[in-house]
Amino acid sequence: MVTLTKDRMMILKDQDVVPFRNRVKEYAVRIGMGLVNQTKLITAASELVRNMLRYAQQGEVFIEVVTQGRENGVRLTFVDKGPGIPDIELAMKDGYSTHRSMGLGLPGTKRLVNEFEIRSKVGEGTVITILKWKNG
Amino acid sequence: MKSNLLKSLQKKKKQILELWIQNQLTDPNLREDLMSNTELRVQSDELVDVFLKNLNDTNLTEPDSPDFEPVFEILAGISISRARQGFSPRETGIFVFSLKEALLEILRQELPDDPLQLYNESMKISRLIDSFGINTFETFIKGREEVILRQTDEIAEISTPVIRVWDGILALPIIGTLDSSRTQVVMENLLQEIVETASGIAILDISGVPAVDSLVAQHLIKTVSATRLMGAECIISGIRPEIAQTVVHLGIDLSGIVTKATLASALKYAFSLQQMEVKRIRQERKYID
Ligand SMILES: Nc1ncnc2c1ncn2[C@@H]1O[C@H](COP(=O)(O)OP(=O)(O)OP(=O)(O)O)[C@@H](O)[C@H]1O
Numbered sequence: 066m067v068t069l070t071k072d073r074m075m076i077l078k079d080q081d082v083v084p085f086r087n088r089v090k091e092y093a094v095r096i097g098m099g100l101v102n103q104t105k106l107i108t109a110a111s112e113l114v115r116n117m118l119r120y121a122q123q124g125e126v127f128i129e130v131v132t133q134g135r136e137n138g139v140r141l142t143f144v145d146k147g148p149g150i151p152d153i154e155l156a157m158k159d160g161y162s163t164h165r166s167m168g169l170g171l172p173g174t175k176r177l178v179n180e181f182e183i184r185s186k187v188g189e190g191t192v193i194t195i196l197k198w199k200n201g
Numbered sequence: 202m203k204s205n206l207l208k209s210l211q212k213k214k215k216q217i218l219e220l221w222i223q224n225q226l227t228d229p230n231l232r233e234d235l236m237s238n239t240e241l242r243v244q245s246d247e248l249v250d251v252f253l254k255n256l257n258d259t260n261l262t263e264p265d266s267p268d269f270e271p272v273f274e275i276l277a278g279i280s281i282s283r284a285r286q287g288f289s290p291r292e293t294g295i296f297v298f299s300l301k302e303a304l305l306e307i308l309r310q311e312l313p314d315d316p317l318q319l320y321n322e323s324m325k326i327s328r329l330i331d332s333f334g335i336n337t338f339e340t341f342i343k344g345r346e347e348v349i350l351r352q353t354d355e356i357a358e359i360s361t362p363v364i365r366v367w368d369g370i371l372a373l374p375i376i377g378t379l380d381s382s383r384t385q386v387v388m389e390n391l392l393q394e395i396v397e398t399a400s401g402i403a404i405l406d407i408s409g410v411p412a413v414d415s416l417v418a419q420h421l422i423k424t425v426s427a428t429r430l431m432g433a434e435c436i437i438s439g440i441r442p443e444i445a446q447t448v449v450h451l452g453i454d455l456s457g458i459v460t461k462a463t464l465a466s467a468l469k470y471a472f473s474l475q476q477m478e479v480k481r482i483r484q485e486r487k488y489i490d
């Protein structure tokens with residue numbers, strides 16, 4: 066897989082969510098991603114960035130356009146230095162939430178994208194990478 | 202600064218003022234269209250007066266000294282009024298920084314034979330005026346931020362209108378992102394209107410919402426529950442195909458809510474709930490034609 070462009074954005078407050086989503090959308094449109102996949106990607110990005118703000122207060126996102134063979138895609142990497150997730154398997158379960166919320170953010174995001182990778186260490190932070198292919 | 206030097210600065214107030222005003226008047230960017238020369242003179246006079254009055258040996262090196270409160274107050278007033286009048290921050294900055302030039306010029310005249318002292322005193326004055334300059338920028342930006350905050354509130358207000366589409370039927374088009382504060386406004390407006398109009402049906406149209414993530418969905422569900430608690434039925438319309446697919450993948454369960462693809466079909470459903478029907482009056486049309 067080759068990275069064609071790389072961009073980054075700091076996420077510090079709720080007001081950063083909309084500009085961030087718009088930036089992701091721009092890249093998705095640029096590679097010609099269809100409306101359904103665009104919406105799935107933006108919604109996934111929205112979930113992860115909201116988790117970032119809610120559980121780690123702030124963080125940073127890397128936005129990449131990647132290519133493999135004839136297929137282009139958008140890869141997003143969410144990096145935070147928050148409390149970390151003690152039991153990832155549990156956090157990935159539908160309905161699990163420490164916040165009395167719906168607990169759909171992580172498992173739902175995984176269903177919306179083509180590739181999903183999560184690494185987390187308690188006390189250090191969480192890194193989540195998602196990838197959506199143009200025709201994925 | 203030696204007190205006598207300070208005193209002579211204070212004594213030369215008029216000269217400093219003249220020099221400063223001259224500096225401002227010769228500036229090619231002077232905005233005579235925005236402010237008359239008399240006004241400029243009044244502002245400058247007030248600032249020089251208060252500044253020199255409050256200046257002493259100790260606070261000269263302490264820009265944060267409370268002695269300068271009155272100076273900051275005047276500066277704040279000036280920069281806010283200038284921001285409103287349409288001055289750019291640069292023009293307001295020049296106003297403050299050109300005072301420095303006037304002060305340094307007078308210092309030079311006062312200390313013709315002592316370059317070392319001239320340098321030292323110039324540095325002090327320079328730092329002080331710089332900090333005044335920074336202060337005006339901060340005030341200027343604060344003024345702008347207040348405008349932005351007010352506009353944000355206004356947008357939230359105007360972008361959540363509650364429309365009486367029919368007797369007993371309200372429609373609420375939502376445009377943009379439905380965050381927590383926005384939901385609060387939407388819900389309040391809607392519930393209020395339900396009471397005032399004794400409506401039995403509310404249609405939330407989300408055609409203008411770019412993405413429905415779990416947070417937005419949760420807010421929608423809350424609004425629907427609140428509406429039901431008031432004894433009214435709530436329909437969500439404007440669910441675009443891509444939103445429908447995303448919501449399903451995300452795993453959000455909207456099965457307990459009546460949802461429609463378009464506002465038109467929601468309205469039709471609302472009519473049927475009220476045992477009403479919209480019919481084309483074919484017979485009479487033919488007659489009129
Ligand atoms: N970046 C993060 N840092 C620390 N903990 C996290 C992070 N992201 C998620 N979690 C933990 O994982 C749990 C599940 O997250 P998920 O997004 O699936 O659900 P939620 O945020 O609780 O609810 P929802 O997203 O549906 O509103 C969270 O409750 C939280 O405890």
Ligand SMILES: [Mg+2]
Pocket residue numbers: 112115116169170171
């Ligand atoms: Mg979440």
